[in-house]
Amino acid sequence: MADQMQPSLYDLPQSPPNFDKVGTFYIAFCATWTFLLLLGVTFLIVNRKNPILKIRALGLSLTAILFLHLYWILAQITYPIGLTLPVIVAYDVQYFFMGIWFPLGVALFHASNTRFLYVAKRQKQYAQSPKLRRKKQGCNGAATSWLCRLRNMDYPTRILIYIGLGMILQVLLTVGMWLMCRKYHPTFGIAGTDLPSGTIAEQMIELSRGWEWWPSALWQAIWTWIIAPIMIWKAWGIRDTLGWRFQTIGCCLANLHATPMWLIAMYVPAFTKVNTYFAPSEWIHLSVMCFEIFAVFVPCWLVVRQYRLRKRAADSNAKWETASQSTLRKSSTVEWKTASFIEKGLTIDYLDREMGDRLFTMSALDHVLSENPGPLQEFSALRDFSGENIAFLTNVASWKSSWPGGATEDQIRDAFTRGLVIYTSFISPRDAEFPINIPSKDLKQLEAIFERPARIVCGEARVDPATPFSMDGSSSGADGEADSDRDWIELGEVAGRIQYVGEISEEFDFGVFDRAQAHIKYLVLTNTWPKFVTEIQEQRRSGETERSGNTGKSSSTVVSRVSNLIRSIL
Structure with missing residues (x-):
């Protein structure tokens, strides 16, 4: 009782x-x-x-x-x-x-x-x-299995699908076990899953186990x-x-x-x-x-x-770019030295910390982009995750340098095809894996010129977001395996193997990428470039003691190269 x-x-x-x-x-x-x-x-x-x-x-x-x-x-x-x-x-x-x-x-x-x-x-x-990367051959998801469709989806969508499937299983397990356990509802469930007899405190402990x-x-x-x-x-x-x-x-x-x-x-x-x-x-x-x-x-x-870093870079650029270049060249109060940054066999000669913020200028960035963008490209890709910006700038520079001197229809069409490759590789939100960050007004202007041709060439779906262009029959060797030596192609090689033959917008001209190029270059100047320069200078300071006693022929060679660099920048 x-x-x-x-x-x-x-x-x-x-x-x-x-x-x-x-x-x-x-x-x-x-x-x-x-x-x-x-x-x-x-x-x-x-x-x-x-x-x-x-x-x-x-x-x-x-x-x-x-x-x-x-x-x-x-x-x-x-x-x-x-x-x-x-x-x-x-x-x-x-x-x-x-x-x-x-x-x-x-x-x-x-x-x-x-x-x-x-x-x-x-x-x-x-x-x-x-160079631009070639398209990887994948499944035709529209005509084959659901597994191919899954593989062809972009990464975020694919991850969310995996999580969704896992959560469906988790919901079924959680709800099913709750329905089977009588301790939460004594009127139904599997017999023997009731709360054991005991004190209130013991029952409350058992309820959470x-x-x-x-x-x-x-x-x-x-x-x-x-x-x-x-x-x-x-x-x-x-x-x-x-x-x-x-x-x-x-x-x-x-x-x-x-x-x-x-x-x-x-x-x-x-x-x-x-x-x-x-x-x-x-x-x-x-x-x-x-x-x-x-x-x-x-x-x-x-x-x-x-x-703070962006403000420092912007202020430095505004200060030194407006100064008289001839005055800077004649200045005798600044002692120019060198700093070396060695990365995977590549040596870049830069100026040390005595330059202060003089390297945080558009002139310095332009010089590096034109002379040796490789180390900056590698830094932006591996460290700053903004490799598309440098790749875009170098490809646009290459495109401009190859602009035809004449104005024949075939030359204009070839230039447009090259520009279309740049648009789909770096700008288009539908085709580029990492679209560059440009204002919506500039994006709409470029879309008005390139979007319709891009859909004609690339189709409606994004097949390979890195590069939408492929060269049929050139990706396999004699044994049917991919030829690794052909995994990378020049911009001109892409345009040489494909040719857009449709209507070209009247707004297309030599300066079609100018606004996007200027915006991205300023973005690099105020984001990636200061980090790149700062890291070089920090590495120089950390190794300054080790190099302090080394003054040989190689040192004079470095000084000579830096003198040429200063003349180019200033």
Whole structure:
């Protein structure tokens, strides 16, 4: 009779809010952190066109943060107001958030981080050669299997499909286990899955344990202890200037403790007292806060630092470009020295830090682009993930240098075909994998000239976003395998193997790319170029002691080359 009168968890009455010192702290902390996070997110959205943010696929990252932060808020208000709900309803909410909402947020967040590895890999194409890359032969997705269609999709779409399939499985497992487990609904379910008899406290502990929680634990283990270490290993050797590697590795490391500590807090009796004030799920939410720091606040700081660097470069360019060049040449107060930057066998002679900001000028950038753009191209691709900008500038310069002196129809058509290759490779949002960042007005002007011909030549779908042009029959050797020596082609070779024969816009002329070229060149001047010069100067300072005693014939040769460089720049 006594057992029958024992209170049940299902009959437990609701409690008033618990606004003691701990409860007040949780509410105040939740409100403050959410306010700061909203400020950071707003700042990122306002500055979304900044190169540091634009390449990150900000929408995917912020969507993941939204999912994770809503679950984080739920955990912070559990202590003060959690018991105002019926106990079973409160645990139902926690179960579905832990089983569906949180895994989806983590999956989206890691999908945004895997974009880092994808961009780093694809940007290598700009460092390997200044030429345009040929089209890779792939599946004809419209006429073959669904697997080919999947392979032909762009990377973000393909990742979201994988995540969607995984989440469908996760939803089915979570809902199915909830339906089978009688502890959440005593009137139906599998026999033997009821709450065991015992005290209210024991029943509440048992309600947060059990086999129905393991799909969520499995998802977390896969992401944190399989996917994350693989991402750390792949990202370790990448050295970017955007803070993206730091963000990715930081998020992966910050999440390693979450699942083990959650399980320990639930199953180790010594944590019972701690769990009263610091729920087991709070160990997971510590990693959520780290996600938010690395994905929101760190990029905000990087954008502010980038603005300072851009302002310094713009001010230096305005100062020195307006100064009298003849006066600079005659100045006897400046001591010119040299600095060497050696990268993969390439030696570039630059001026050391005594030049101050004199290298942050358009003249210096123009000289490097015309004389030896290779190291800058490699730096922009491997470190700044903006290799398309330098490749665009060098290809436009090459296109202009080959502009026909006459005005015959065939020559104009050949020039238009070459320009069409540049448009589809670097400008078109539909064809270029990394479209250059130009104002919408300039983009619309170029689209009016090239978009219709591009659709005629390339078709409606983006086949290979790196380069939409292919030369049939030239990609295989005698044995049927790809000829690696022909993987890279010159701009003129592309135009020589294809020929646009349709109508050419009357607005097409020698200066069709001038506005885009000027915009991208200024973008490089204020973004990539200062980082490139600064790194060279820092490397020179770090190796200055080692070279201080070396004064031989080679040194005088370097001085001679730098003298020529100064004359070219000034």
